[in-house]
Amino acid sequence: MEDYNPAQIEGKWQDFWEEKGLFKAEDPSPFKKVRGPKKYILIEFPYPSSDGLHVGHVRSYAALDAVARKARMEGFNVLYPIGWDAFGLPTENYAIKTGIHPEVATQKNIANFKRQLKMLGISFDWSREINTTDPDYYKWTQWIFLKFFEKGLAYQAKIPINWCPSCKIGLANEEVIDGKCERCGAETEQREIKQWLLQITKYADRLIDDLKKVDYLEKIKTQQINWIGKSVGTEIDFKVDGLNEFIKVFTTRADTLFGVTAVVLAPEHPLVKKIVKDEQKKEVEKYIEESREKSEFERTKLEKEKTGVFTGAFCINPGNNEKVPIWIGDYVIATYGGGAVMMVPAHDYRDFDFAKRFNLPIRQVITPTQINTDKNTNSHELKEAFVDYGKLINSGEFNSLKSEKAIEKITEWLEKNKLGKKTVQYKLRDWIFSRQHYWGEPIPLVFCENCAVKIKNQKSKIKKGEFSEGELLNPGWIAVSENNLPVELPYIKKYQPTGTGESPLAAISEWVNVKCPKCNGPAKRETDTMPNWAGSSWYYLAYTMLGNQKSNLKNQKLIWDKEKIKYWMPVDWYNGGMEHTTLHLLYSRFIYKFLWDIGVVPKSAGSEPYQKRTSQGIVLAEDNRKMSKSFGNVINPDEIVKRYGADTLRVYEMFMGPFGETIVWNTKGVEGAHRFLNKLWDFVMVKIKGIGSKEIKTPNEGKVILNKTIKKVSEDIENFKFNTIISSLMELLNFFRGGKSSFEKIDIKQKDLEKILILIYPFAPHIAEEMWEKLGYHKGSISLEKWPKPDPKFLKEETFELIIQVNGKMRDKVSVPMNISEEEAKELTLGRETVKKWRGGKIIKKIIFVKNKLINIVI
Numbered sequence: 001m002e003d004y005n006p007a008q009i010e011g012k013w014q015d016f017w018e019e020k021g022l023f024k025a026e027d028p029s030p031f032k033k034v035r036g037p038k039k040y041i042l043i044e045f046p047y048p049s050s051d052g053l054h055v056g057h058v059r060s061y062a063a064l065d066a067v068a069r070k071a072r073m074e075g076f077n078v079l080y081p082i083g084w085d086a087f088g089l090p091t092e093n094y095a096i097k098t099g100i101h102p103e104v105a106t107q108k109n110i111a112n113f114k115r116q117l118k119m120l121g122i123s124f125d126w127s128r129e130i131n132t133t134d135p136d137y138y139k140w141t142q143w144i145f146l147k148f149f150e151k152g153l154a155y156q157a158k159i160p161i162n163w164c165p166s167c168k169i170g171l172a173n174e175e176v177i178d179g180k181c182e183r184c185g186a187e188t189e190q191r192e193i194k195q196w197l198l199q200i201t202k203y204a205d206r207l208i209d210d211l212k213k214v215d216y217l218e219k220i221k222t223q224q225i226n227w228i229g230k231s232v233g234t235e236i237d238f239k240v241d242g243l244n245e246f247i248k249v250f251t252t253r254a255d256t257l258f259g260v261t262a263v264v265l266a267p268e269h270p271l272v273k274k275i276v277k278d279e280q281k282k283e284v285e286k287y288i289e290e291s292r293e294k295s296e297f298e299r300t301k302l303e304k305e306k307t308g309v310f311t312g313a314f315c316i317n318p319g320n321n322e323k324v325p326i327w328i329g330d331y332v333i334a335t336y337g338g339g340a341v342m343m344v345p346a347h348d349y350r351d352f353d354f355a356k357r358f359n360l361p362i363r364q365v366i367t368p369t370q371i372n373t374d375k376n377t378n379s380h381e382l383k384e385a386f387v388d389y390g391k392l393i394n395s396g397e398f399n400s401l402k403s404e405k406a407i408e409k410i411t412e413w414l415e416k417n418k419l420g421k422k423t424v425q426y427k428l429r430d431w432i433f434s435r436q437h438y439w440g441e442p443i444p445l446v447f448c449e450n451c452a453v454k455i456k457n458q459k460s461k462i463k464k465g466e467f468s469e470g471e472l473l474n475p476g477w478i479a480v481s482e483n484n485l486p487v488e489l490p491y492i493k494k495y496q497p498t499g500t501g502e503s504p505l506a507a508i509s510e511w512v513n514v515k516c517p518k519c520n521g522p523a524k525r526e527t528d529t530m531p532n533w534a535g536s537s538w539y540y541l542a543y544t545m546l547g548n549q550k551s552n553l554k555n556q557k558l559i560w561d562k563e564k565i566k567y568w569m570p571v572d573w574y575n576g577g578m579e580h581t582t583l584h585l586l587y588s589r590f591i592y593k594f595l596w597d598i599g600v601v602p603k604s605a606g607s608e609p610y611q612k613r614t615s616q617g618i619v620l621a622e623d624n625r626k627m628s629k630s631f632g633n634v635i636n637p638d639e640i641v642k643r644y645g646a647d648t649l650r651v652y653e654m655f656m657g658p659f660g661e662t663i664v665w666n667t668k669g670v671e672g673a674h675r676f677l678n679k680l681w682d683f684v685m686v687k688i689k690g691i692g693s694k695e696i697k698t699p700n701e702g703k704v705i706l707n708k709t710i711k712k713v714s715e716d717i718e719n720f721k722f723n724t725i726i727s728s729l730m731e732l733l734n735f736f737r738g739g740k741s742s743f744e745k746i747d748i749k750q751k752d753l754e755k756i757l758i759l760i761y762p763f764a765p766h767i768a769e770e771m772w773e774k775l776g777y778h779k780g781s782i783s784l785e786k787w788p789k790p791d792p793k794f795l796k797e798e799t800f801e802l803i804i805q806v807n808g809k810m811r812d813k814v815s816v817p818m819n820i821s822e823e824e825a826k827e828l829t830l831g832r833e834t835v836k837k838w839r840g841g842k843i844i845k846k847i848i849f850v851k852n853k854l855i856n857i858v859i
């Protein structure tokens with residue numbers, strides 16, 4: 001009998017699929033009916049790093065490959081595309097280290113990734129391959145930026161940003177993790193730099209509200225909502241004593257207004273310079289200087305010792321006309337809530353610490369509702385801040401109101417007296433859209449002194465249309481004309497960051513100096529490039545527009561093909577890492593909404609790009625740590641495939657554990673998956689001999705288990721329960737092999753054997769194709785077969801009473817389906833109250849499971 005030899009069969013089928021073009025998606029056409037309803041399946045396209053493919057990539061791609069392959073068999077017209085997200089720091093850093101130009105490195109890395117993906121047999125439609133660093137691609141990334149600019153949604157501002165002293169660049173908040181640079185781990189600082197920003201905050205409400213329209217994992221929705229951080233509160237004006245200036249504070253606790261004992265400004269607050277008294281000047285300046293060195297994370301840590309400095313100035317609490325001191329404290333963030341807080345030490349932890357540190361009065365104005373208010377007065381010394389809602393005391397006419405009501409009433413009163421108003425704040429800031437780096441899309445703008453002067457002097461006279469909104473908003477900045485896109489990234493030798501805050505492009509004078517597209521006068525190009533997230537914010541649209549014609553963007557004229565977008569969008573299922581939930585996912589939803597607003601995306605395609613979003617868990621190394629070159633614990637897919645074959649790797653990664661959970665790599669598990677495929681192979685080779693004979697019938701019990709497995713696999717794929725699918729396929733095989741130990745022969749009809757192969761196919765497509773061919777009765781590929789439907793006749797649930805023992809004594813009973821798996825029985829048993837009671841939190845030594853009979857928990 002022939003042995004299972006993946007090395008011999010996998011390449012053969014990969015070539016076959018490519019030759020026949022089996023995975024090409026079909027575009028809509030006025031002349032021809034497409035093969036079925038569309039299904040757009042998407043994985044986050046990889047960053048082609050020099051490390052090559054990671055087993056984490058494989059988990060995502062193999063899972064959605066199963067989804068795609070099954071969907072094709074169900075008659076869908078499937079789009080499952082692939083491309084390269086290739087601009088950005090890792091390649092630039094690699095280039096700096098090795099001296100290999102980023103463009104060359106990218107080409108090399110892509111070639112390696114491509115080889116690896118083909119080796120895995122993922123059923124991508126390779127004819128739609130995209131690359132964000134291809135000028136014909138980033139032409140449209142630039143075009144999108146110009147649209148933002150034209151509509152006045154892109155603006156330049158000098159803002160404090162996170163600065164990585166090691167990478168020598170500005171970072172968006174999202175790129176700073178716990179105060180450290182996401183890429184290199186260095187502590188970040190604050191710096192003021194001129195940056196381009198996109199007004200994502202204008203879309204904040206829609207980005208929250210439209211989550212109702214989509215089917216995302218709950219935790220993904222929550223993360224998006226928290227990231228946007230919508231907060232409803234009150235803006236209150238505190239008049240500066242002796243000056244005609246107001247400090248606007250933002251508070252979610254207007255009920256605590258009478259407990260204010262100071263107002264604290266962020267060191268960067270614009271009023272600081274105006275109000276500070278001469279005696280305090282020196283100290284204040286020193287303090288501001290110091291806080292500049294700290295990251296926002298460090299400044300706002302709850303447990304950090306509070307620092308601050310008195311300005312010498314006072315302001316008036318509009319609630320009770322009390323004079324309160326104005327302090328500066330770096331726990332107040334300049335870019336949130338107006339950069340000022342009313343300090344209520346009795347009811348806020350940070351304010352409490354601050355007041356203790358600087359001996360400021362602490363006045364309680366809220367008291368727990370269940371305690372008699374008389375006993376709880378000002379004289380009572382608080383040991384810590386009381387931050388809950390309660391009843392008001394020491395608050396004049398608002399006394400004895402409950403917090404909720406008091407917030408409403410005090411806000412109304414402030415509004416009536418023009419001292420404040422109800423308002424909404426967002427944690428989300430505008431998106432910093434420029435980087436001082438070489439390896440990115442050039443921002444397609446030029447700066448023209450002539451035009452700057454003209455706009456400044458004649459702003460009111462400028463005819464509509466002569467300048468765009470963006471040009472009026474950013475005097476002197478002029479858009480490159482659409483016909484001159486792309487603004488190509490020049491090929492340079494020195495791509496090290498300058499460290500001055502400028503990108504290396506600034507040094508190439510023949511590139512920088514151009515003519516102004518408006519007035520033909522001398523102008524200079526913007527030398528900043530776009531962030532890594534730019535190219536990935538619209539790539540799912542690029543795929544839809546690249547079908548059937550020539551296979552890359554070069555041959556396209558204008559690519560916004562609305563018919564195709566309308567047909568393919570939204571993406572039906574998008575899978576990617578949890579680490580992209582607050583960055584890429586939010587940015588790409590924003591960009592899509594903007595394109596939808598300006599009509600590039602047809603209205604009927606819907607206002608959300610992704611209908612369903614899931615996430616795979618991280619794959620840890622065998623030593624329980626993150627896989628990392630520096631730990632030397634990286635599992636290389638090449639080696640696994642060489643040793644066991646692609647099908648084994650794929651099956652293992654689906655089987656390793658629940659799809660959404662972090663899983664530790666286990667070489668024994670790989671071997672287990674390999675054994676399973678070997679057994680399957682041997683089984684089919686034996687069965688092939690007798691197959692086709694009319695007398696062979698599948699016994700009833702076999703029909704039942706087969707049909708139940710068909711149902712289970714069909715449903716579990718949609719619910720991304722890939723691990724339970726593999727285990728039920730293993731059980732199915734074991735059944736027909738006649739149990740693990742016996743060699744009792746169980747018959748299987750040819751048609752039923754075929755169904756088993758089809759069920760295996762989405763997970764181990766090469767071996768399935770090969771066995772299908774060996775069956776010999778079929779022309780063509782298993783890829784073209786129909787997905788089986790379970791026969792309801794065999795699906796009737798049979799149940800039995802599962803006996804539950806703890807340490808061998810029967811403690812519980814439960815009715816469960818026949819043939820319940822050990823995994824399922826375990827989960828169900830351990831969740832039961834009686835079991836929890838008998839177990840009493842003790843450690844489980846082992847679990848004994850007797851199929852269709854009992855389960856015994858040994859503690």
Ligand code: ANZ
Nearest residue numbers: 231250251252253256331332333336337339344347348
């Ligand atoms: C007075 C107060 C009293 C507050 C109290 C809380 C409790 P969220 O929910 O995150 O929006 N705050 C406002 N602006 C700030 C800034 N720029 N930097 C640091 N903190 C700031 O939180 C709103 C609360 O955060 C506001 O309500 C304010 O403190 C503080 F018993 O105002 B509160």
Ligand code: ZN
Nearest residue numbers: 448451516519
């Ligand atoms: Zn000009």
